Amino acid sequence: MKFSNEWLQTWVKPGLTNEELAHQITMAGLEVDGIDAVAGDFTGIVVGHVVECGQHPDADKLQVTKIDIGAEELIDIVCGASNCRAGLKVAVATVGAVLPGDFKIKKAKLRGQPSFGMLCSESEMGMAESADGIIELPADAVPGTCIREFLGLDDVTIEVDLTPNRADCLSIAGIAREVGVLNNIAVTAPEWTNVTETSSETVAVSVTATELCPRYLGRVINNLDMSAKTPLWMVERLRRCGTRSIDPVVDVTNYVLLELGQPMHAFDLATLTGAINVRLANQDEKLTLLDGNEVKLNDNTLVIADDSGAIAMAGIFGGEKTGVTAATNSILLESAFFSPLAITGRARAYGLHTDSSHRFERGVDFELQYQAMERATQLIVEICGGEVAPVVDVTTEATLPKHAPINLRRHQLDKVIGFHVEDEKVTDILNTLGLAPTFENDTWTVTSPSFRFDIEVEVDLIEEVARVFGYNNIPNIAPVAPLKMTNHDEATLPVRRIRDLMVDRGFQEAITYSFVDPKRQFLLHPEADHLTLPHPISIEMSVMRVSMFTGLVEAVVANQKRQQQRIRLFETGLTFIKDESVENGVLQVPMLGAIIAGTANAESWTQESKAVDYFDLKGDLDALLDQTCNTDEFVLKRASHPGLHPGQSAEIFYAGRSVGHIGAIHPSLEKKLGLNGSTIILEIELATLTARKLPQAAEVSKFPANRRDIAMIVKDDVNAGDVLNFIKKVGGNQLVGINLFDVYQGTGVVEGHKSLAISLTLQDISRTLEEKEISEAVNNIVEAISSEFNASLRD
Numbered sequence: 001m002k003f004s005n006e007w008l009q010t011w012v013k014p015g016l017t018n019e020e021l022a023h024q025i026t027m028a029g030l031e032v033d034g035i036d037a038v039a040g041d042f043t044g045i046v047v048g049h050v051v052e053c054g055q056h057p058d059a060d061k062l063q064v065t066k067i068d069i070g071a072e073e074l075i076d077i078v079c080g081a082s083n084c085r086a087g088l089k090v091a092v093a094t095v096g097a098v099l100p101g102d103f104k105i106k107k108a109k110l111r112g113q114p115s116f117g118m119l120c121s122e123s124e125m126g127m128a129e130s131a132d133g134i135i136e137l138p139a140d141a142v143p144g145t146c147i148r149e150f151l152g153l154d155d156v157t158i159e160v161d162l163t164p165n166r167a168d169c170l171s172i173a174g175i176a177r178e179v180g181v182l183n184n185i186a187v188t189a190p191e192w193t194n195v196t197e198t199s200s201e202t203v204a205v206s207v208t209a210t211e212l213c214p215r216y217l218g219r220v221i222n223n224l225d226m227s228a229k230t231p232l233w234m235v236e237r238l239r240r241c242g243t244r245s246i247d248p249v250v251d252v253t254n255y256v257l258l259e260l261g262q263p264m265h266a267f268d269l270a271t272l273t274g275a276i277n278v279r280l281a282n283q284d285e286k287l288t289l290l291d292g293n294e295v296k297l298n299d300n301t302l303v304i305a306d307d308s309g310a311i312a313m314a315g316i317f318g319g320e321k322t323g324v325t326a327a328t329n330s331i332l333l334e335s336a337f338f339s340p341l342a343i344t345g346r347a348r349a350y351g352l353h354t355d356s357s358h359r360f361e362r363g364v365d366f367e368l369q370y371q372a373m374e375r376a377t378q379l380i381v382e383i384c385g386g387e388v389a390p391v392v393d394v395t396t397e398a399t400l401p402k403h404a405p406i407n408l409r410r411h412q413l414d415k416v417i418g419f420h421v422e423d424e425k426v427t428d429i430l431n432t433l434g435l436a437p438t439f440e441n442d443t444w445t446v447t448s449p450s451f452r453f454d455i456e457v458e459v460d461l462i463e464e465v466a467r468v469f470g471y472n473n474i475p476n477i478a479p480v481a482p483l484k485m486t487n488h489d490e491a492t493l494p495v496r497r498i499r500d501l502m503v504d505r506g507f508q509e510a511i512t513y514s515f516v517d518p519k520r521q522f523l524l525h526p527e528a529d530h531l532t533l534p535h536p537i538s539i540e541m542s543v544m545r546v547s548m549f550t551g552l553v554e555a556v557v558a559n560q561k562r563q564q565q566r567i568r569l570f571e572t573g574l575t576f577i578k579d580e581s582v583e584n585g586v587l588q589v590p591m592l593g594a595i596i597a598g599t600a601n602a603e604s605w606t607q608e609s610k611a612v613d614y615f616d617l618k619g620d621l622d623a624l625l626d627q628t629c630n631t632d633e634f635v636l637k638r639a640s641h642p643g644l645h646p647g648q649s650a651e652i653f654y655a656g657r658s659v660g661h662i663g664a665i666h667p668s669l670e671k672k673l674g675l676n677g678s679t680i681i682l683e684i685e686l687a688t689l690t691a692r693k694l695p696q697a698a699e700v701s702k703f704p705a706n707r708r709d710i711a712m713i714v715k716d717d718v719n720a721g722d723v724l725n726f727i728k729k730v731g732g733n734q735l736v737g738i739n740l741f742d743v744y745q746g747t748g749v750v751e752g753h754k755s756l757a758i759s760l761t762l763q764d765i766s767r768t769l770e771e772k773e774i775s776e777a778v779n780n781i782v783e784a785i786s787s788e789f790n791a792s793l794r795d
Helices: 005-009 018-027 164-169 172-183 232-240 248-260 355-360 369-384 410-417 423-432 458-469 495-504 518-524 549-560 614-626 667-673 686-690 720-730 771-789
Strands: 002-004 031-037 043-055 063-068 075-079 089-099 108-110 113-115 117-119 156-161 205-207 215-222 264-268 276-280 285-288 294-297 302-306 309-313 331-337 387-395 406-409 438-440 443-446 566-578 586-598 634-638 644-654 657-665 679-685 706-715 735-744 753-762
Touching (some): 002 005, 005 156, 005 172, 005 232, 018 031, 018 172, 063 117, 075 117, 164 172, 172 423, 205 215, 215 276, 215 369, 248 369, 264 309, 264 369, 331 369, 410 458, 423 458, 495 566, 495 614, 495 686, 549 679, 586 686, 614 644, 644 679, 679 686, 706 735, 706 771, 720 735, 720 753, 753 771
Parallel strands (some): 205 276
Antiparallel strands (some): 002 156, 031 156, 043 089, 063 075, 089 117, 215 387, 264 331, 276 302, 285 294, 406 443, 438 443, 566 586, 586 679, 644 657, 735 753
16 A cells, blocks of 8 residues: 555644654554655756747747746747647746756757746656656646756655554545544544435445345436546655556545545446346356456355446456546446445456456445545546436345444553553553443453444454554563473383484484375375375375375385485374264374385495395384383284385384384385386374383392303294294293394205394393302203294204
8 A cells, every 4th residue: 555645634634754654654564665755856847838838939849838837938948748838838948957867958959949947747856657648737837946846756655564463454534544544633634515316316226145246336427528637736746655546536436436445336327227236146157357358257156236237356457348438428426335345356256356356355444435435526527527316225134234332451451462551541542443432340442433334342442442542662671481390101112212213313303295106106005995085286196194104105116216325214204094982083193104225234335235125124213212211012923015115115103003014115105106126115193102101220240140042943034023022021030131143044054944042141130050050040041942833952
């Protein structure tokens, strides 16, 4: 919103400099984006009267003029402007004048004729980028008057960036109200006399969409003189607010829009067919707009229509057929209130954005239409003449906005602001805002005026009190924040510790999307019932992930395409599983995923380069499980997973429940997924890693430990982990350590079997174990293994 400070001063006089005014309204929430002069920097330009104007004897495009500038003698000036003529009041740069750009006016001869100055256009005074001719001043301009003083060119344009809720300030009236409130001074609106009705002609108006258009006013004005020119003062005010002059009727509607904030429109009465109806458009109904573009309307677009069809997009854009032209003699002037929901998003749907739509979609004062109609009528008749008919008013009171009383509690005001504003001051602020408060039992009760449709709840009132009181007047008092120790369960391992461990082991943390490519996910989890997004970003991101595999695989592919030879990534996040037994039918499970690809170690001369395998990532998993101090509860079992290599994968169980998988990506999927070489992947429920078993303090034995090694031959299909767990069960209290340190197949071992070399550590806390006791314990373990797994002791 741009506004002229000179125009604002006709409404309210705060007695502030331009910079002080800009700072004040910025601090009140109306951020000022810029302050610009309305004209260039010049001196020596005065009002002149063209007394004579004749053709230059030696140049077809030049004229020789005699100009009265209020001096004793007329001055001669040669001018090339086509609109220069005798009797015109003009802007004259006299000899010695300095124009914008440090251009100095000197005596000169043009084709042999003396010239003692220059007749100026708007562009030459820095008032416009370009101009078709010299500026034409009003007939009552007095020769010799300083043009800067006559046109008020010491003015500035102030541009404010309004938040969507402050549409009440999208006008001079709204800004003036705001300045009046901030300075606690009176606001004086311009006065005019309503035009006497001299015609009885009306156009019938009906409103079908009453919810979207609660109020519609129409007035016929006949016998207009469209050859009249818009007064310079109005053209200047429009220009300074960023609006160009078009014709008197359109200029008046734009002027009222800027002055009062009410969008208006004028129809050429001769082009209307029958009655006016405000309705929703028919689907694909066509309308040619004022700019010549034809649009196909959607059935949710509000239109102004006559018997021939739509003639305007309500509150957005007029139609070309009924637009006002130089040939227009009579008009139907429209002033309406459209519900914000009727306009919001409609203009953008057609690639449009107009001053009217900008205001209507944010909200317009629903009591303003009568005042705007009378103001516009007065200005049009003043400029163009005409015969004024009565106003046709179609108002549906039931659908007009209703403002319910709002309560502002004293304690809530103090709590939110953090400062106590005296009761009298709060009451005064609410009064200046036009809220007419009553105060009882530490509560103010107010009803918002029609122009403040943004004030609806208590927090809106708190905001108003704070900003009018002045944010900078609220002292900087640090809030008291008593510290309270958080409840921390020592048995819960922080996720941060798990992340740190993965980083310590050479991994980098990845963050992938929760929505993934359905084709990739189907390859890895063909039996999964995934959730499909109703409005995805793209088809490649249209389903929710059921595991961490898909995103991590895509991350590896992206890195391999960029020539990364060693990739170690991990991620924590949610997976989304359909489950009707939970709320919303979606089970969200926090998971840890990890993936490795390429070489097992960084390139170095100290060790041989080799590709990653299952046991590389298995070692990282073991390190994670060690953090829980509860490794006995975790069991890895051979499993069949559609996305993993059947001979190099395992299912992870915790307390007998499946909680994840680890293994190599199935070789048949590597090419389909875009992978280069063997890739090992892991997924495990995060909750099983954060549930730590607390260590229990125990007495340290003072007596020596004894190690015995055994080598047991078992069938290939016997899981070494099952053997170790079995030994722990039968080993007794004196077995304090067990470790599998070798697995052998080859010479000396029957085909289809393997040798498991296991170390056993035995120790007693109260005495030194004798050899007989040690041998007996080892023999019992060997016999138990032989019986359970059909094993034999290797020679």
